[in-house]
Amino acid sequence: MDRTTLDLWVGIFVAAGVAALVGLSMKVGNLTSSNLGVTYSLHADYENIGGLKVRAPVKSAGVVVGRVADIHFDDTTKAAVVTVNIDTRYHFDKDTIAPIYTSGLLGEQFISLLPGGSDENLKNGDKIGKVQNALVLEDMIGKFLTSKASETNDKKAE
Amino acid sequence: MFDRMNRGLRNIGHRFIDRIWRLGSASRFFFYTLALSGESLRRFHLTVREIYFTGVLSLIIMLVSALFVGMVLGLQGYNTLQKYGSSDAIGVLVALSLVRELGPVVTALLFAGRAGTAITAEIGLMKATEQLSAMEMMAVNPIARVVAPRFWAGVISMPLLAALFSMMGVFGGYLVAVPLLGIDDGAFWSQMQASVDFREDIVNGVIKSFVFGIACTIIALFEGYDAPPTAEGVSRATTRTVVNSSLAVLGLDFVLTSFMIG
Numbered sequence: 001m002d003r004t005t006l007d008l009w010v011g012i013f014v015a016a017g018v019a020a021l022v023g024l025s026m027k028v029g030n031l032t033s034s035n036l037g038v039t040y041s042l043h044a045d046y047e048n049i050g051g052l053k054v055r056a057p058v059k060s061a062g063v064v065v066g067r068v069a070d071i072h073f074d075d076t077t078k079a080a081v082v083t084v085n086i087d088t089r090y091h092f093d094k095d096t097i098a099p100i101y102t103s104g105l106l107g108e109q110f111i112s113l114l115p116g117g118s119d120e121n122l123k124n125g126d127k128i129g130k131v132q133n134a135l136v137l138e139d140m141i142g143k144f145l146t147s148k149a150s151e152t153n154d155k156k157a158e
Numbered sequence: 159m160f161d162r163m164n165r166g167l168r169n170i171g172h173r174f175i176d177r178i179w180r181l182g183s184a185s186r187f188f189f190y191t192l193a194l195s196g197e198s199l200r201r202f203h204l205t206v207r208e209i210y211f212t213g214v215l216s217l218i219i220m221l222v223s224a225l226f227v228g229m230v231l232g233l234q235g236y237n238t239l240q241k242y243g244s245s246d247a248i249g250v251l252v253a254l255s256l257v258r259e260l261g262p263v264v265t266a267l268l269f270a271g272r273a274g275t276a277i278t279a280e281i282g283l284m285k286a287t288e289q290l291s292a293m294e295m296m297a298v299n300p301i302a303r304v305v306a307p308r309f310w311a312g313v314i315s316m317p318l319l320a321a322l323f324s325m326m327g328v329f330g331g332y333l334v335a336v337p338l339l340g341i342d343d344g345a346f347w348s349q350m351q352a353s354v355d356f357r358e359d360i361v362n363g364v365i366k367s368f369v370f371g372i373a374c375t376i377i378a379l380f381e382g383y384d385a386p387p388t389a390e391g392v393s394r395a396t397t398r399t400v401v402n403s404s405l406a407v408l409g410l411d412f413v414l415t416s417f418m419i420g
Contacts, residue, residue, distance in 0.1 A: 006210045007203075013214045017318025020325040021364070027347070028253045028328055029356040055355075 039085035040124035041069060044098050044111075049080045050134025052100055052109045058084045060113040065090045068111065084111060093118040099132030109134060184380045190301055191309050191376070198306040205307045205314070212273040212308070212375075213315030217322070219272055220265060224323040227260060228252060228330025235331075236339050248341055249350035252331030257354060257363045261324035263411050266370035269316060270403035274378035277308055278399040281382030282392035305379050312378075316371025317364050324363065362418045366411065373410055374403045 049071065058066035066086035074081045086092070095116020102109050113128075122128065198205050235251040281304065284290050290300040328350075335341040354360070378399045385395035 009214045010206050010209045020321040025356050029354045029360045
């Protein structure tokens with residue numbers, strides 16, 4: 001089959017279209033950052049995970065080191081069991097604390113890993129012992145109000 | 159009085175039944191095209207030729223409109239986001255609205271206007287000048303030889319055009335946001351990458367444009383094939399292509415979005 005300039009144009013068009021798709025996934029989307037390579041998984045039990053979602057980032061010192069793989073409710077302990085996948089390049093010791101933080105005032109929630117001082121590292125399937133629940137705005141307002149109320153009571157007592 | 163009312167009712171009923179009738183023949187036409195598309199895939203140069211006419215020649219209008227759509231999104235978004243002190247999120251706004259909605263939908267609407275009308279007019283005129291009947295006389299099935307290559311060309315072109323549209327739109331938004339309005343370059347891209355999901359947003363956008371490609375092309379082909387073989391008939395069919403494709407795209411968009419979000 002002889003080639004024509006028409007084929008060339010169609011070739012350019014298809015190549016540009018595919019390049020745009022790849023560009024969209026790489027530059028606009030999060031395909032590059034979601035590929036963490038080889039990972040190992042850890043578990044953590046929370047009383048309250050707030051608005052944490054599957055695929056939320058797991059950060060340590062602000063760097064994404066993994067992602068939330070699964071969240072489910074444990075009926076016996078009545079706690080939320082969060083499974084996170086951590087890149088095998090990063091190691092965390094057994095005293096690591098895993099609080100749930102919010103990025104910005106109204107941003108998405110993520111798990112932060114604060115390293116402790118233990119010599120032993122967490123292995124695949126281990127449970128992170130020390131956790132800190134997500135901040136719930138209603139609880140905070142409730143605490144604030146009760147503390148205000150007790151303050152005014154103290155003043156009256158004086 | 160009663161007679162006139164009767165006639166009006168009969169007219170409405172006639173129109174309704176006619177629509178249903180056309181819907182039925184359009185569906186039959188669609189399956190017939192699918193069944194006979196073996197040849198257009200085996201002799202792929204037929205399809206390549208049509209990709210040139212539907213895809214490559216639509217590129218200029220797509221890219222120029224995408225650039226302006228992106229720039230307008232950038233300006234409008236900045237104006238509103240700035241009030242809430244979150245003008246850094248402009249990249250997210252531009253990228254999400256383009257990848258999820260505007261990319262596939264505006265591409266499909268432009269495609270209906272640019273390529274769909276051309277397909278309808280071409281096939282309508284082929285029918286009016288009895289080229290299709292001539293093919294049948296030579297034992298060439300016009301659906302396999304004329305309709306199917308154009309169908310596949312449209313289905314292949316649409317997702318590629320939509321991807322190019324989204325990319326160009328994001329670039330347009332970038333042009334307005336970063337050099338013109340002074341948003342930080344890093345914040346623009348990093349916030350965008352943090353919120354645009356590959357599976358949820360980009361793949362869903364491609365699925366949408368693929369469905370729109372099928373709908374727009376089959377409507378254009380059917381209107382052309384079904385057009386009365388007169389000058390007036392072809393002109394009416396061309397108008398109907400644009401109207402029906404636009405309605406189909408917007409309706410399908412709602413259905414697909416509710417599936418994807420729900």
